[in-house]
Amino acid sequence: MSRIRDLHQQWMQEEDYRKAYSELEPEFALAKAMIAARVTAGLTQEELAQRMQTTQSVIARLEGGKSQPSTQTLKRLALATGTKLNIRFDPAA
Numbered sequence: 039m040s041r042i043r044d045l046h047q048q049w050m051q052e053e054d055y056r057k058a059y060s061e062l063e064p065e066f067a068l069a070k071a072m073i074a075a076r077v078t079a080g081l082t083q084e085e086l087a088q089r090m091q092t093t094q095s096v097i098a099r100l101e102g103g104k105s106q107p108s109t110q111t112l113k114r115l116a117l118a119t120g121t122k123l124n125i126r127f128d129p130a131a
Contacts, residue, residue, distance in 0.1 A: 062103075069103045072115060076101075079119040089118035 049055040076086050076097075083097040090097075090111075099105045100115075107115070109125075116123040 065103050065106070068107075069101055072107075073101050075115065075119040075121045079121070081119065086115070086118055090114045 050059065076083070079086075081089070083101070084094045087094045087097045091114075096105075100107050100111070112123050112125075115121075
């Protein structure tokens with residue numbers, strides 16, 4: 039069985055896949071940033087959930103990109119991880 043990374047590289051050769059993947063890049067980046075904040079703070083999903091007064095399953099859905107967080111949720115995550123929320127818009131490429 040192929041590893042997901044190998045499949046991804048193979049699929050990236052297909053135009054439709056590349057386009058769909060590119061369109062999802064902001065969601066991937068947000069999920070990656072949320073995971074990085076939690077890991078850097080040395081927290082498990084359960085510990086982060088407790089600090090945010092939510093459940094571990096909510097954190098898993100956020101980190102998995104299955105739901106999009108509100109600005110309020112991002113503020114709570116920043117507070118819980120000891121980080122500062124910084125939202126910005128970059129020029130389109």
